[in-house]
Amino acid sequence: MKYIFSSPYYLNKRATGANKRFERVLYELQDKYDIGIVVAKGEVPLDVSPSVTLYEIPLFIANRRLLTFIYLNILYLYFSLFKNILISDFNPIPVSMFFSKRQFQLIHDTRIFDNFGRWDKLSSMFMKFQWKHVKNKVVVSQFTKDRLCKELSIKESSVIVSYNGVLPSDFDVSLNKDKAIDLLYVATFEERKNHINLIRALANIEERLIVTFLGKDLGMKAVIEEEASKADRHQITFLDSVSENELADLYQNSKIFISPSLYEGFGMPILEAYAYGCKVICSDIFVFHEVLGSKATYFNAEEVSSISRTIEESLSSFSNFKDQKVIVPNHFHWEVISEQLISDIDSLLFKKV
Template sequence: MWLNVAQIYFFLKGWKVITDFNPVSFIQYISSDQYQLIHDARVFTDFGRWSTVSKFLMKKAWKRLKRIVTVSYTSRNALVSKLGLEESSIVVSYNGCTPNNSSLAPSKKIEKDIDLIYVATYEKRKNHINLIKALKYIDKPMSVCFVGFDNGTKALIESTIANSNAIHSYRLLSDVDDDKLCDLYKRSKLLVYPSFYEGFGMPLIEAASFGCPIACSNLEVFKELLKDYPCYFEPGDPEDIARAITESFNTIIRDVKDFDMSVFNWDVITVRLLQDINMNFRS
């Protein structure tokens, strides 16, 4: 309620407001000064956490929005395709890395004692199970680190690991702060990201900022953000995941300069967002 009251206040003041609060405030439907932030289009997939009724109402609400901000062109295209929205009503603004992350190259003094790292919540769409199956095809023992909080599948993941009879060692970490996560990226030889669906993919950008090689799903959004930096695979095929992991380890480790982090710099993102919004309001 208080968020709606605040939005009415800003509307009356003539301010431009970006909010990701759902359900959408009625102010969003009558003002072109109000933007709805939509992180992804998961509501159109089977990976959302909403009931059928909630998904129906959310789609109806989004379809009537005047202005939207989203975090990738892939998500924008999905909103245009699924809801019939105009591209001109949607501003794309990437997520960014903090200066601390993007300015640090991996240190040669740090031991690379983690072969594979996967930073993702424990839920179905993150596809941990196929990654565990894929590792059965790799004969070399590997140190594997999963980082994330439980969103419903951690027990299944632990059970799958226990029954895999694998030669690999696994660690499942939770409650990892930013400093610890940065340390884990710098100690990792490869980030593997087998997710079935993403609106962005922040851990991939974070890993790339440290020069960590990446093997990931062949999702359009990953190709949009990372271009040819990763080794891509089909996330539903454990053998193909294993193929990409093997190829990544057989490839010379890339230098951090191979990946252009400038578009994920917060200062660049802020300037561009303000420019796009101002241009959008004049149109």
């Protein structure tokens, strides 16, 4: 029995949460199970094992969503004929996934319920319809599962929670090293990430801070940079893209990691930042509590004064934080996550046979 992971828009040189998940699960499972992957031509993960079966989508198809959808409908139907198990994150969802018990739709977040999606009303309605009727789902947090089941009246038994995580090798044991960056925020530049309120909070802080923003522009960067010019007492750096090693260096060289995001499906950067030894301060939203619990400090992301006050208090108490030990629960380790995903899928299929 083959487990096939499909991510047609995976990019092997961009460090996003979705891309990291695809890679980490693959690397943990590829030498233990019969694994296949579906990716665009030329986007095979760098450390893939020779034992993995590759299904590469030709570029002239992969660059066009409609052609990709048609191609995947045929490919996924082929998979179903051989009783392969498929986990796919492609939208719109190919038809075979509505009928095959062995095919699972991976849902990274449910932001369409909060009007933070990049889809028009008709597209959102269509996506909700697909999510409701696809046979099985995999989501990355209990928060996402609860929201999905509540909004669409979905049976809880059809939804598997499979967390995102970190590698034990990510854990920074040298918390006492000098850290040059006062404040780091890793997030795409879009409305829900709430950069504007963060910058307005910085404008209220008298002490000069070294601040780094890292993220891909999804339409808001120019507005955010203009707002940042009003907080010119601080040294604010904008970065578009870095390698995994460079990202690790940013985490390790930062005192405070902040996330004022208004919505997340999981929030991988706060977990990574904590693992690398940052003090994490973040929005008081349910999913962040699910990920870090008492290990983070929370603020009201809609109140500028709450953000600025938390930044100042966290910086002033950072010397005490440096002595704390990093402890990441096992269920956020990629090895555990990957094995649990296989176990949960097998259990669900066994119950449905």
